Amino acid sequence: MTHPISGQGSTPAKHVLAQRSRRIPKACARAPQDGARPIRRLVPAFLLLAGWLALPLSAAAQPPEEPTPDPWIEERVAVSLQGWQSKGTGDWSISFSGVDDFGAGPVPYAGKSRLTFDNLKSTVPVLAARVRATPWLRFSGTYGSGDISGGTTTDGDWLTIPAYGLKDYYFSESKSDTSGTVTVYDINVLFRIYPWLGRESRRIEPDERSRIPPSEPPPGPPREKGVTIDLLAGFQSYQDDLTMTNGVQTVDNERSVSQPFSGLNSKYQFDWNALRAGIAGTIPIGRRFEVRASYAYIFNADYRGEAFWNLRTDFRSTPPNFTHSADGGTGSELKISFAYHPTRLLFVEGGFWAIKLEAKNGIDTVYLSDGSTISSKLDVVTSKREGAFAGIGVKF
Secondary structure (H helix, E strand, O other): OOOOOOOOOOOHHHHHHHHHHHHOOHHHHOOOOHHHHHHHHHHHHHHHHHHHHHHHHHHHHOOOOOOOOOOOOOOOEEEEEEEEEEEEEEEEEEEEEEEEEOOOOEEEEEEEEEEEEEEEEEEEEEEEEEEEEEOOEEEEEEEEEEEEEEEEEEEEEEEEEHHHOEEEEEEEEEEEEEEEEEEEEEEEEEEEEEOHHHOOOOOOOHHHHHHOOOOOOOOOOOOOOOOEEEEEEEEEEEEEEEEEEEEEEEEEOOEEEEEEEOOOOEEEEEEEEEEEEEEEEEEEEOOOEEEEEEEEEEEEEEEEEEEEOOOOOOEOOOOOOEEEEEEEEEEEEEEEEEEEOOOOOEEEEEEEEEEEEEEEEEEEEEEEOOOOEEEEEEEEEEEEEEEEEEEEEEEO
């Protein structure tokens, strides 16, 4: 007796079946009747039909074909080097009052001074980076610093002396050449709100597909990346460090003059540190192009200005010999660009970038040569910079 499952060998049941088969009449052992022949002919056709129907099932059982990588899919890290062809301005004004002897006894007076810095041109090299930590959380930052050239400074002074019938008497104006450096940087946290909580409308990448647990449903067909919207919050810093040379007196007691004065080498630094919050997004155009835009409202700006007027003998001889301070400043930053992704790992970008900062109701403090100080009101201080930028970046 062999293994009972194999069905080979002899068993009592097989002997009984053999005896019964010998008792079947020979007539019953003839070939099948004619009615059974059509059924046999249908068997091959049935097998062909079953095989044809099974083809889709076998195809579905195969591993899904990986989609061609989208050349502008957002990677985990993107770094770019840009050039910002910018032009800046800056200005501040102070107001003061007191009592002085103008030759006819002590009389009250009020005055104001304003410095305006124009045409502060600079091609600023900028390093920008973006990191995708999770589908809904990102970090970004930019840093740039460049030389300023071709600028001009206008220093104007007014007096109001009611006893003499003078109101906003323009008693002095001077102009000078301006150069220096500009430094700007920001750090941001971005929260993806569309698609909601980072469910990006984009292709499923091969590495992501391999990480999908078997218990989860298949991701479905590949999709193109769509519109994205992020909320951002971060920190903003901006500095203009300026040097004034080649001074010329242009107004003297409301008379136009042109009187150069030698030895001018004065300095002034605008220094801003602030918080920022805003929105950023992208709009795809085909598979290789996209529009990028961001707007940040700058608030709680802390302003510090430091100056050294080297020709003022009544000011102390070591810098700074006067300072400015103001809190609660505001501003904005706008950036719009167009990006092209020639390959998966490379992109180029160009657009427009503008920053504006302003603070009011600050304090002007002058340090005199005798060790004393004089304080007056810093009415307003502003810094602006804008221009076109372009750059190239990599993603990985």
